[in-house]
Amino acid sequence: MTPFALFFMFTSMACVTLLAGWCLYRILTTPAKPDDGD
Amino acid sequence: MAGNAVGLGNFLRFPVQAAQNGGGTFMIPYFISFLLLGIPMMWIEWGIGRYGGTHGHGSVPGMFDLLTDRKKPWAKYLGILGVVMPLVVFIYYTYVVSWMMGFSFFSLTGDFFGLDNVDDMRNYLYSYQNIFETSSHGGWVALLFFLITISFLGWVLARGISAGIEKLALIGMPILFLFAFLLLARVLTLPPVEASPAEGLNFIWNPDWKSLGNAKVWLAAAGQMFFTLSVGMGSIQTYASYLRKKDDVALTGLSTASTNEFAEVVLGGTIAIPAAVVFFGVAGATAIANRGSYDLGIVAMGVVFQGLPGPQIMGQLAAFLWFFLLFIAGVTSCVALASPTIAFLQEEIGLTRRNAARSVAALGLVLGLFHVVFYQKGVLDEWDYWAGTFGLVLFATIEIILFSFVFGIDRGWDELHEGADIKIPRIYKPIMKWVTPLFLITLLTWWTVTEAIPNVLMKGVTEAGNIPYLWLARILMIALVVVGAILIRRSWVHKTMDS
Numbered sequence: 001m002t003p004f005a006l007f008f009m010f011t012s013m014a015c016v017t018l019l020a021g022w023c024l025y026r027i028l029t030t031p032a033k034p035d036d037g038d
Numbered sequence: 039m040a041g042n043a044v045g046l047g048n049f050l051r052f053p054v055q056a057a058q059n060g061g062g063t064f065m066i067p068y069f070i071s072f073l074l075l076g077i078p079m080m081w082i083e084w085g086i087g088r089y090g091g092t093h094g095h096g097s098v099p100g101m102f103d104l105l106t107d108r109k110k111p112w113a114k115y116l117g118i119l120g121v122v123m124p125l126v127v128f129i130y131y132t133y134v135v136s137w138m139m140g141f142s143f144f145s146l147t148g149d150f151f152g153l154d155n156v157d158d159m160r161n162y163l164y165s166y167q168n169i170f171e172t173s174s175h176g177g178w179v180a181l182l183f184f185l186i187t188i189s190f191l192g193w194v195l196a197r198g199i200s201a202g203i204e205k206l207a208l209i210g211m212p213i214l215f216l217f218a219f220l221l222l223a224r225v226l227t228l229p230p231v232e233a234s235p236a237e238g239l240n241f242i243w244n245p246d247w248k249s250l251g252n253a254k255v256w257l258a259a260a261g262q263m264f265f266t267l268s269v270g271m272g273s274i275q276t277y278a279s280y281l282r283k284k285d286d287v288a289l290t291g292l293s294t295a296s297t298n299e300f301a302e303v304v305l306g307g308t309i310a311i312p313a314a315v316v317f318f319g320v321a322g323a324t325a326i327a328n329r330g331s332y333d334l335g336i337v338a339m340g341v342v343f344q345g346l347p348g349p350q351i352m353g354q355l356a357a358f359l360w361f362f363l364l365f366i367a368g369v370t371s372c373v374a375l376a377s378p379t380i381a382f383l384q385e386e387i388g389l390t391r392r393n394a395a396r397s398v399a400a401l402g403l404v405l406g407l408f409h410v411v412f413y414q415k416g417v418l419d420e421w422d423y424w425a426g427t428f429g430l431v432l433f434a435t436i437e438i439i440l441f442s443f444v445f446g447i448d449r450g451w452d453e454l455h456e457g458a459d460i461k462i463p464r465i466y467k468p469i470m471k472w473v474t475p476l477f478l479i480t481l482l483t484w485w486t487v488t489e490a491i492p493n494v495l496m497k498g499v500t501e502a503g504n505i506p507y508l509w510l511a512r513i514l515m516i517a518l519v520v521v522g523a524i525l526i527r528r529s530w531v532h533k534t535m536d537s
Contacts, residue, residue: 001236005062005244012065012243013304020300023293030459033284 039277039290043298044214045371046134047266048306049364050335055262057311057327057334059255062245067259071477072299075260078466078474079269079434080295082441084287085454087278096279096381097121098272099526102437105445113440114530118522119433120272121382126425126515127271128375129402130418133409135368136187138361140166140179141336145343145357154344156318156326159337168414184410185403191372192399195380196392199280203373210366217363218305224356225313229347232319238312241320253484260481261427266302267295270430270437273374276381284457292460309360310334313342335364376402382522386529405514415507416499424515428490435478438470447471 001009056064090101098120102113144150153159162174169177194202226235249255264270274294278287314323314334326338343357344350376398383394409418441450451467492498496505 001240002244005240009239009243016299016303020296023296026289026459027293
């Protein structure tokens with residue numbers, strides 16, 4: 001693989017993985033909103 | 039929601055689009071489309087969906103009516119696209135998904151093992167798809183798998199959101215990801231045949247900078263972004279309509295998009311293309327991809343699995359992992375595609391959930407048989423173009439204009455932040471108001487001139503005998519739109535009389 005392709009691949013995969021992982025982390029650590037019957 | 043988004047687009051369509059548009063050259067416009075089209079549209083559709091749901095509307099006609107504060111009668115008729123298009127895609131997609139069930143079965147039985155070249159494998163697939171071509175399969179085979187698939191979908195849909203759709207996703211998605219990772223590991227550790235896996239990855243990720251000036255590449259990237267995220271369909275809005283006013287849409291929308299991109303970029307791009315490059319070389323893999331998604335995903339991969347090192351059973355197992363992964367990906371998307379019509383029939387027409395689901399399944403059965411019988415006439419590709427490709431961009435353009443300019447970006451922005459668990463970066467406000475609409479209008483105009491008009495005039499049709507069938511396919515789609523418009527009118531007249 002060319003150095004640029006390697007760099008581009010790892011950066012892209014890292015970005016999407018980090019974004020998905022960060023979203024999952026936020027979902028798991030955000031308290032559920034109370035159900036006030038609306 | 040990830041089940042909705044992650045589908046055949048990630049594992050079949052994405053690799054083909056990337057290969058047809060120069061591999062690495064495609065990835066740059068792809069990521070730009072993600073930031074300027076995919077993410078903003080995802081947020082907008084989630085926002086519109088929740089807003090509609092809190093006002094008693096689970097489908098787009100009512101939602102578009104709301105965006106105009108019920109002051110513009112025409113808006114709900116434009117919204118019919120958000121019911122008919124996903125229904126049309128549901129119908130033909132079910133047939134495609136049934137092929138994946140069929141090929142999962144053939145993998146377990148080893149039926150196609152021995153057809154270890156693309157020509158034989160392609161004939162095997164064509165004999166399956168064309169029920170009148172019985173060299174490898176009787177006509178009843180494709181019909182049987184279609185009937186099983188539509189029955190299964192009808193059963194899931196009738197069970198409702200939590201007992202049906204959510205349960206399917208909770209079971210199916212982990213299996214899908216597990217199978218994808220196993221295949222990824224198998225592909226990346228393949229010994230070279232025509233090329234190495236690294237050369238396959240290089241093909242996907244090394245851009246030809248000159249080709250970035252080619253508008254076709256940018257348009258293909260934007261189109262893929264729509265299809266893969268399921269935006270421009272109406273299904274996201276329906277799912278979002280089940281949210282309460284204080285439920286978040288910002289984090290949820292971003293999560294759906296990012297999960298889909300993970301499945302696409304990390305998994306989807308790293309299985310089929312590198313496997314095809316290993317066995318056929320870069321030129322061979324490109325030639326296969328140029329023939330379309332099914333050539334890469336079924337024909338080429340069918341040959342790849344037969345060439346895997348080790349005993350045949352390992353090849354059969356890997357083939358089963360691939361085709362069953364595609365089946366799960368497709369079936370979870372199918373239930374999402376059926377949901378807007380079900381919601382529309384329930385809320386605007388007054389059917390019970392069960393009867394609405396049965397109606398959609400019945401429609402899927404009858405019109406699906408049209409595709410089973412006439413596939414070789416090009417009718418499925420015709421529906422796929424108008425509802426599954428061009429239609430998405432048309433609908434999204436209408437939708438963003440309504441959201442940003444009629445409802446108003448200030449109100450829209452506030453609506454997106456109701457109950458939000460994250461703050462959307464401020465730069466997205468001008469992006470949603472100006473950049474995304476401009477991108478969409480440019481895309482729509484370009485596609486209308488270079489593709490839609492020639493397609494309407496049947497310029498690309500090579501078999502003249504197919505033309506009457508293609509016209510019939512179009513008439514059926516238009517008939518669904520007309521029926522939808524009539525139902526909307528009757529429903530709204532009824533509502534006015536009641537109030």
